[in-house]
């Protein structure tokens with residue numbers, strides 16, 4: 001049944017450690033177990049639109065398990081709004097044509113929320129798609145885990161550990177800015193793992209007065225340094241109120257100029273996701289009188305060899321993806337579910353961002369060990 005099936009594979013969105021483990025996990029099972037032929041498309045959906053294809057065989061897959069990044073390359077290009085030859089075009093028809101030209105029976109996409117939305121568009125265009133969840137942000141709905149999160153958590157935690165020693169030596173407040181886009185999972189878990197004194201996440205808008213009070217309590221108790229883990233998407237209550245009012249107006253605005261302007265303003269606020277810790281550090285130094293420094297962890301969190309957890313997760317989800325293709329189950333994401341996997345409609349995944357619920361046990365854990373969450 002599955003022998004000689006021809007399957008395309010691509011990686012899209014921000015890269016992460018573990019992508020190659022997933023490509024290998026899928027490819028080895030597809031080729032070795034199911035007798036399929038695998039074609040790799042370069043740089044995300046652009047590779048399909050421009051037919052940049054590469055052979056994926058056992059030689060290609062050799063030695064990539066421990067290699068960071070993705071051998072296929074990636075991009076954030078969207079099928080329906082893709083810059084080609086200096087113009088932004090709807091490249092969906094080009095993508096379908098490439099899929100047909102190569103006589104593909106299925107397409108495996110490895111990516112996060114944006115890739116889920118883009119994959120769903122291709123499902124609606126009639127392609128057989130299977131999605132594997134990947135992002136260091138941990139914000140893909142309906143899955144217990146995403147490829148890359150464990151490695152980024154390990155890197156961010158190691159960075160916070162290292163910042164502890166310099167903060168202690170210099171009696172300083174040090175802010176570690178952690179990635180995660182609009183979700184606080186990476187910051188919350190790295191903050192708990194690294195013993196941060198303050199953890200600021202997008203889901204809990206902070207009051208600077210609360211942070212100052214927490215630092216002053218530590219100083220009063222004789223501890224003259226503090227570590228603050230700040231999510232790149234964290235906002236104070238004023239900025240959050242402004243953002244939410246824009247979201248409310250956007251929901252009510254009819255299609256047209258006003259809604260486009262609101263979309264643009266919201267997108268620019270979303271895109272403004274680095275450097276928050278530096279601005280906050282300056283304010284805290286002024287308000288506390290203590291030397292304060294910011295450290296943006298940035299793309300280090302997405303680099304290097306994957307943590308063993310991501311290697312196993314990539315193999316597991318990749319294998320399960322090959323099984324779904326062999327069974328002819330399409331339009332679904334391979335979700336991690338405890339030590340099992342389950343298939344979830346991509347449409348359901350694309351509809352929601354997985355952010356930290358305020359009643360999540362980890363929020364209580366942080367509070368119960370005395371961490372200030374800025375509220």
Ligand code: F6P
Pocket residue numbers: 014015076112135136137179180181232273302
């Ligand atoms: O989604 C992964 C991520 O690293 C986010 O945490 C971060 O905000 C974003 O990608 C950065 O995007 P880019 O790689 O396009 O600069």
